[in-house]
Structures are given as C-alpha cells and as structure tokens.
Amino acid sequence: MRKLIFCLATVLLAGMSVVPAKADLKDIIDKGVIRIGTQMDNPPFGYLDENGKPTGFDVELGEMIGKALGVKVQVEQIIGANRIPFLLTNKIDLVISGMGATPERAVQVMFTSPYAALYLGVYGHKARAVSGPDQLSTLRISATKGTTQDLTLTAMAPKANIVRFEDDTTSNTAFLSGQVDLWATLNTIAAAIAKKNPDQPIELKFKLRDSPAHMAMRQGDFALLHSLDTYIFLIRTNGELQRLHCKWLGEDMGNLSAM
Amino acid sequence: MFRSFGPTEFLLLAQGLRWTVGLTALAFAGSGLLGLAILLCRTAEARALRWAAEIWIQVIQGTPLLGHLFVVFFGLALFGLDVPRWLAATVALSIYGSAFLAEIWRGAVQAIPKGQREASRALGMRSYHELRLVILPQALMIAIPPTVGFLVQLIKNTSLASVIGLVELSREAQLVNGATFAPFLVYLCTSGLYFVLCFPLTWLSRGLEKRFSRSR
Numbered sequence: 001m002r003k004l005i006f007c008l009a010t011v012l013l014a015g016m017s018v019v020p021a022k023a024d025l026k027d028i029i030d031k032g033v034i035r036i037g038t039q040m041d042n043p044p045f046g047y048l049d050e051n052g053k054p055t056g057f058d059v060e061l062g063e064m065i066g067k068a069l070g071v072k073v074q075v076e077q078i079i080g081a082n083r084i085p086f087l088l089t090n091k092i093d094l095v096i097s098g099m100g101a102t103p104e105r106a107v108q109v110m111f112t113s114p115y116a117a118l119y120l121g122v123y124g125h126k127a128r129a130v131s132g133p134d135q136l137s138t139l140r141i142s143a144t145k146g147t148t149q150d151l152t153l154t155a156m157a158p159k160a161n162i163v164r165f166e167d168d169t170t171s172n173t174a175f176l177s178g179q180v181d182l183w184a185t186l187n188t189i190a191a192a193i194a195k196k197n198p199d200q201p202i203e204l205k206f207k208l209r210d211s212p213a214h215m216a217m218r219q220g221d222f223a224l225l226h227s228l229d230t231y232i233f234l235i236r237t238n239g240e241l242q243r244l245h246c247k248w249l250g251e252d253m254g255n256l257s258a259m
Numbered sequence: 260m261f262r263s264f265g266p267t268e269f270l271l272l273a274q275g276l277r278w279t280v281g282l283t284a285l286a287f288a289g290s291g292l293l294g295l296a297i298l299l300c301r302t303a304e305a306r307a308l309r310w311a312a313e314i315w316i317q318v319i320q321g322t323p324l325l326g327h328l329f330v331v332f333f334g335l336a337l338f339g340l341d342v343p344r345w346l347a348a349t350v351a352l353s354i355y356g357s358a359f360l361a362e363i364w365r366g367a368v369q370a371i372p373k374g375q376r377e378a379s380r381a382l383g384m385r386s387y388h389e390l391r392l393v394i395l396p397q398a399l400m401i402a403i404p405p406t407v408g409f410l411v412q413l414i415k416n417t418s419l420a421s422v423i424g425l426v427e428l429s430r431e432a433q434l435v436n437g438a439t440f441a442p443f444l445v446y447l448c449t450s451g452l453y454f455v456l457c458f459p460l461t462w463l464s465r466g467l468e469k470r471f472s473r474s475r
Contacts, residue, residue: 041437048434050262052271077424088335169442196440 024248025069025223027095034071036062037078042065042168044188044248045098045116045213049166058096061115064240068231084108087218094207094224095216100148110219111227113259115241116249120149121208122191123175124182128200131201134205136182142174143184152208153184176200184208188249214255233258262285266290275431277332278345279456282417282427290356297361302368304386311359319358323460327351332423334349348420352413359409364374367402368394407464411457428452466471 025031028034038046038058046056054075066073078086083099086092087109098118101111120139124130131137133156143150145164152161163180172193175183182205183190194202217224235241238257245253262268300312319327331354332347343349371394379389421430432449436442 041433043437047438048271049438050267051272077426079422079424082422082424085333089333090339090343091336169436169440172440173442193440 012091024221028071028224030074032071033074034066034069034094035074035076035092036065037076037083037086037095037097038062038096039080039083040077042080042098044192057116057244058098060248062094062096063246064235065231067092069227072219075257077130083196083216087216090218093217093221094228098213099216100211101214102148107217108219109216110221110225111214111216111259112225114214114244114256116213117210117251117254117256118212119187119207119210121182121187121190122182122184122205123202124205126203128181128205130182131206133160136160139182140180141182142171142180142182144168144171148211149186149208156208186211187251191250214259226237229259236237264435264439265443268435268439268445269448272428272431272435272445273452275426275428276456278420278425278427279414279417279453281346282345282352282420282425285345285415286352286356286417287413289349289353290413293353293357294360294364298364298368299359301361301365315361316358316361320362321355323353324355324416325422327354328419328423344420344423344425347423348417349426352416352420355416356409356413359412360406360456362397363392363405364402367398367405370401371397404464404468404471405461405466411460411464414456414460415453426442444468 016097018166038054038056040046040048040054042056045054045058046054048090049055049065054077059075061073062073075241076086076092078092078095078097080097083095083097084105087095095109098116099105099111100118101114105111122130128139130136133153136157136159138161140161140163141152141153142163142165144165150162150164153160163176168185168189171183171185172189174180176193176197187204190202191202194200217228232241235244236253241256242253245251261440262367297312297315300308301316304310328348328351331351332342335342335347375393375397376389378394384392417427418429420427421433426432426434428449432445436445439445
C-alpha cells in the first residue's frame with residue numbers, strides 16, 4: 001500500500017514538472033484559432049442568452065480580439081475556481097472572465113492591463129446608517145468565501161461579523177432575503193440586482209477598493225501579452241471600450257488605470 | 260440583463276438532461292466492463308491478481324470522485340494529453356463505478372452456496388464453465404437489485420462532472436441561475452428533473468428485490 005502511494009506520488013510529481021505546452025501568439029495565428037475561457041455564470045460579463053448562446057461583456061471583447069488577430073474564437077466555458085488550472089494545463093490560451101489581479105495569481109499567470117473598471121463595496125438598505133468599516137459593529141455582512149471582497153473586508157475590519165457563502169448567488173440571496181444586514185460585492189452585481197429588485201432600496205455604504213478586470217495568460221506568452229496590451233490601449237483611445245462599458249455595465253469607463 | 264425564469268429557461272434546463280443521461284449510460288457501461296474485470300481478478304486463484312483487485316478497490320473507494328475527475332481532466336493534461344470533458348468524466352466515473360460494482364457483484368457471487376461449486380466440480384467442470392454456467396446465472400439474480408440501486412447513485416454523481424465544466428443538468432442549473440437569479444425555482448426544477456430520472460429506477464430496484472426474495 002505504502003509503495004503504491006509512493007509510486008502514485010512520483011508519477012504525479014513527474015507530471016507536474018512537465019513544462020506545459022506553449023501557445024504564444026505565433027502558434028495561435030498559425031492554428032487560426034484562439035481558445036478563450038469565459039465563465040457563463042457571471043452576468044453581465046459572461047452568461048447564456050435565451051437561446052443558450054454565450055453573451056456578455058467578456059464574450060463580445062473576446063470576439064473583438066479574435067477579429068483583431070484575424071483568427072477564429074473558440075469560447076470554452078470555464079468555472080471561476082478553475083480559471084487558472086484551465087490555463088496552466090493548456091486547455092485554453094486566454095482567460096477573459098472578469099478576473100481581478102492579485103500578487104498570488106500573478107505568480108501563476110500573466111495579466112494584461114485592465115479592460116473593465118470595477119470596484120468592490122459594502123452595500124445595504126438606504127435606511128441602514130453605515131458609512132465606513134468602523135461602524136459595522138455587530139451587523140452581519142455577507143461575502144463570497146475567498147473572493148477579493150472577503151479578503152479586503154477581513155483586512156479592513158478584522159472584527160466584522162462576516163458571513164461567508166460558497167458562491168455569489170448564495171451571498172446575494174442571503175442579503176435579499178434579509179439573513180444578513182449588509183452585503184460585500186462587486187459594483188456591477190449590486191447594480192444589476194438593485195435593478196431587478198426595485199422594491200429594495202439598495203445603496204453603496206462604502207467602497208472597499210478598485211478591482212479592475214484583467215485578461216490572463218500563461219507565464220511566458222509575452223508576444224500575446226504585448227499584442228493584447230496594445231489592443232486594450234487602442235480600444236481605450238478609440239472609444240470602443242467605453243462603448244462596451246455603457247452597453248454591458250451601464251456605466252462610464254471612468255478612470256481605468258493601465259499597467 | 261437578468262431574465263425571469265420561464266418556459267424557455269426550463270427547456271434550457273431540460274437540455275442539461277442529455278448529458279446527464281448520456282454520461283450515465285457511458286459511465287455505467289464503463290463501470291460494468293471494468294468492474295467485471297476486477298471481479299474476475301478479485302475471485303481469481305492467483306494471489307497477485309486478488310491483491311491487485313483489492314488495492315484498486317480500496318484506493319478508489321477511499322478517494323473522492325472529485326479527485327478522480329481532477330486527476331483525469333487536469334492531471335493528464337500536464338502530460339500533454341488533452342482529454343475532452345466528456346471523456347474525462349466518463350473515465351473518472353467508470354473508475355469510480357468499477358470499484359463499487361466489483362464489490363457488489365463479489366457479494367452476489369459469494370452468496371451462492373458452496374455446494375453449487377462443489378457440485379460443478381464433481382461434474383468435472385472447469386472454473387470458466389463453473390462460473391459461466393452455474394455461478395453467474397444465479398449471482399445475476401442477486402446482483403440486479405443492488406446494481407440498479409447503484410445506477411441511481413451514478414445518475415446523481417454525474418452532477419460532479421460540472422466541476423470540469425461539462426454542461427450536464429447541475430451545470431445547466433448554475434448557468435440558468437446565473438442568468439435569471441431565481442435560485443429557488445431553478446434548483447427546485449433541477450431536483451424535480453433528477454427525481455423524474457431516479458424514481459422509476461428506485462421503484463424498479465424495489466420491485467426486483469421483492470420478486471427475487473419471493474422466488475427464494
């Protein structure tokens with residue numbers, strides 16, 4: 001039994017040291033296809049329309065990139081938690097999935113300049129008087145476990161009563177159903193849900209931090225990184241990115257910093 | 260952006276059934292073939308074979324199906340083997356199922372009274388004929404109800420394939436929920452669809468069990 005476990009472990013370790021196949025810009029152009037991973041449970045960035053077809057900010061941006069590179073786009077549906085594994089095991093070439101950059105993630109993948117201006121905030125009903133992390137006292141706040149909003153809020157208010165949920169939908173439901181008093185989430189999610197629930201006067205209590213969305217690729221695909229950064233620069237200057245913001249997020253692009 | 264949950268969304272959800280049913284069929288066939296091979300090893304004369312089968316069963320039953328899915332889908336990709344989602348899910352579920360079916364069937368084989376074996380030996384049968392003509396036909400009757408019961412488990416376990424992004428019923432539910440934000444309705448309908456699949460099988464399994472115990 002012990003020998004078998006040892007054998008299995010050796011095989012796995014050997015597997016991990018295999019250098020993942022590269023798919024830099026030249027390979028993508030040669031193949032004529034770019035495989036883009038996008039989440040489909042993350043509106044307005046990626047979701048399925050009435051006909052079950054992928055649509056959203058990320059999907060449209062992916063199509064624009066395919067056109068710019070002159071290649072076909074193959075959209076792969078991925079899952080938030082598996083975004084990086086899909087990249088590292090060469091199942092996709094690029095992640096466009098509303099992904100925020102963190103130092104830990106930047107060790108595993110390379111990020112482009114941000115393409116969407118998003119921020120994280122704590123939201124609540126109009127009647128609830130809270131304007132900063134020092135006024136949370138015993139109020140219950142819902143957040144999605146392990147997300148940047150969870151980590152930031154925990155760092156800002158270590159004593160806050162944070163109720164952590166497995167996914168965004170559950171965290172949203174907890175707030176709407178009154179199981180918690182406040183709700184730490186992304187501005188786009190709050191806006192969409194406020195629109196969907198006009199009877200609930202939801203407003204921003206305080207901002208946690210900016211959390212712009214980046215595209216991500218494998219370490220070492222520098223040519224792809226550079227061409228995408230150039231593309232983001234171009235659509236920022238020609239108004240296309242502003243159009244995407246207005247169409248999908250219903251907001252101005254605002255002050256989007258570059259990397 | 261958000262839609263409400265209507266008939267179109269229910270149809271989308273029902274489309275997820277295709278992969279749930281397809282994956283169950285593929286995985287059941289795979290589990291059956293692999294499980295039979297392991298059963299034969301488990302009941303073989305050669306000690307090495309018995310040991311190999313025992314280790315396989317213990318390792319598979321002692322590790323989560325989720326782990327098998329990740330190893331087949333992401334692990335093999337590290338070696339440069341690009342396994343499509345449906346194949347990864349089929350292989351992982353077959354590996355998982357083989358360990359359970361082999362054990363269920365071993366129980367059935369060993370439930371055949373010893374006298375049957377001795378009688379076939381006395382008639383000069385070889386072990387292959389003994390198995391095929393005497394043991395398996397009887398063991399089959401005992402094995403059918405728990406095998407159908409296992410099939411129900413398998414149907415529900417296909418939902419785990421959603422973690423590698425295979426769009427079966429559970430994944431479709433997550434997607435529809437993402438677009439409609441009506442979790443209660445979406446998951447209620449999803450559970451209903453699983454029930455529609457599983458209930459007839461459970462009922463069949465019960466019926467077979469009753470019939471079998473009567474014939475005894």
